[in-house]
Amino acid sequence: MNLSFRGIWVCLVVTLLGALWLGEVRTSAEAGNEPAYDIVIRNGRIVDGGGNAWFWGDVGIRGGRIVRIGRLEEATAQRIIDAAGRVVAPGFVDVHMHVEGGIEERPAADNLVADGVTSIVTGNCGGSEVKLGEWFGQLKQTGLGVNLASLIGHNAVRRHVMGTENRAPTAEELARMEALVAQAMEEGAVGLSTGLIYVPGTYAETDEIVALARVAARYGGLYATHMRNEGDKVIAAVEEAIRIGREARLPVEISHMKVTNKLFWGASAQMLEQVEQARAQGLDVTMDQYPYTASSTRLDILLPSWALAGGREELRRRLADPSERRQIADEMFAELRKVQGYKHLDYAVVARASWDSSRDGKNIRQINREWKRKDNLKQEIQTVLDLMDKGGAQMIYHRMDEKDVVRILGHPLTMLGRDGGVPAFGTGKPHPRSYGASARILGRYVREKKVVRLEEAIRKMTALPAQRFGFADRGLLRAGFWAD
Ligand SMILES: [Zn+2]
Structure with a gap:
């Protein structure tokens, strides 16, 4: 490190x-x-x-x-x-953070320190700085309230080389991506991350990721993945993550392990079995989790990924074209209604729309009604498309089952990963995980629900993540270790 x-x-x-x-x-x-x-x-x-x-x-x-x-x-x-x-x-180690664009402004990271966190791993879900060495240099100059390590993000590297194009890389492009990963690893990255639901990472085939993971493996890094699917195809997605670990010969960290499709709630039991089977075969797989039944990500994940290729202006052009707009809406309807079983988008709440803060805290169904549209999924999809046209939004999606959360949390291979950042206090209606994930584990899941013992919960937030990401002298109260 x-x-x-x-x-x-x-x-x-x-x-x-x-x-x-x-x-x-x-x-x-x-x-x-x-x-x-x-x-x-x-x-x-x-x-x-x-x-x-x-x-x-x-x-x-x-x-x-x-x-x-x-x-x-x-x-x-x-x-x-x-x-x-x-x-x-020991100070808590959070292995799943997104602090880029936040910690530069708020280097004290008060929200993390107040929740007991003293070390973090950022650059998750494929999103990181590309020039990590330069970024680390800037942060070092400022000084930070927490210790920080980063992964190198596949999406960041792919965008740097290929933009948001929906195709496989040429041999030359792949070589450039490999060189960027190698450079980041030399500059201190702890591994490669992917975000396979996001543009442009979603356009990558498994082989592309194996090639880049091999580079991370050469430097002793691990592979952390926001998997390709966390709903109806989650079992295949876990399989893909394990395959990448096997073929690239490196440890795998499944990011924010969860099941987001209510028709597949309960699949966590099978996912945990997949992980255990992989370990029985000698593959080093672990996972992280945030202790909530709501996720938080962008509005654009509701759209088919092809509609997002080429960037914002391309999307606006497609939305303005009646036949392309109809195709986007039809595919969304098929996914949301048939695959995910939703009749309304009331599970989807705007956390922050930078272009209009009056939407913050409202769900899509409410906004749709405020716009005097019919109270049905088809109209709510049109509302999503209009919101995208205006600039999109950061969202909160209430779509997990507490039973899955508890089952995953109770597993000995699961560590803390709040999937939060260093937000500007008082802006929007953000997911509470950036502020309170550790307190929630201790309060709700240790003290109230008794899902895990106190000592086991602390291990998930200290020694396990520290060992996983190679923080050799942190995460334990031992003579010689850092007192943080
Ligand atoms: Zn993610």
Whole structure:
């Protein structure tokens, strides 16, 4: 990992009631005597990140690293934190972030730090900076509130070389993409990511991804994938992810594992079996998840991908052409009504439409009615197309089943990946995951629903993701590890 920005370091203290930061309790640096530690955290229940049972202990920290864990009642420190009644755990590691375009403006990343997160992996779902070295350099200059690593995104690389063209790359184009992946890996990328529902990644055949994943594999990277389908074809999509891992010989991380088509709710059981079978055959597959039944992504995913080729102006041209518009609407109707079983688009809520904030927080069915259209799916599809014509929107889609969320969360191979960013506070009606995913795991799924033990939940947010992405000295409370 070349990329560990040391920003504000923190030692995480979580209460059994939820995550919160403790302020300074007292200073014990006595005149004349050099204190033994910079910080001692006393009287907490230690959950070390490895999944082991909690134990009572104190943590001594010097120079940003954990020096000792044990009984330190007599030790002197510049600062002593009394953690009585609370849990002391490693800083959380979130492996599925999208901070590009947010963290540059808000480098303190308060929303993450307040939710206990101290290290992140960004560049997911195929979307990353292409020139990672330059970007890391800029971030280093600013300094960040969290440690940051990035994947190199397939969509970013493909767009850089081929635009949004709906075709296979030429040999020369593929070679250029491979060179960009190699460069990013040399500059510190932790692997290759794909977003196979998004333009232009959706136009890629499996072989193209295998070729690029092989380059990441040469540098010890992994393959993280927003799969080609999370609904009716999700089983085939898991199969494709595993095949890429097998053929390119690298570990696979299935991103935000879920089932989004209500007709296929329950498929998570089979997906988890696929993962376990792959592991039994020696393929290293794991997954991440955000603990919600709503997803968040763009409005354009409701359109057939061919309609998005060539960019925004091309789309507007197609929407203005009556026969092309009809074809787009017909395909959407077939998908939404027949494949996904929806009668209305009330599950689809606008999080943010940059061109008109009065839509924020309303669902498509409501907007359709406000526009005095008939209350049916066909008209709601026309409303989506009009919204796309005006500039699209960031959306929230309520389309998962709690049972799938719980089943995936309870699996030992699942780690935290909130799929959020560093949003400007107070803008739009965003998905809450950017602010509260860790607190929700601890509050709703550990304390209330008892889906996982506290120690296991902490492991999913610390040691497991740290090991997965190669953060060698983070994610555990151990002497010598960073105290964040
Ligand atoms: Zn994604």
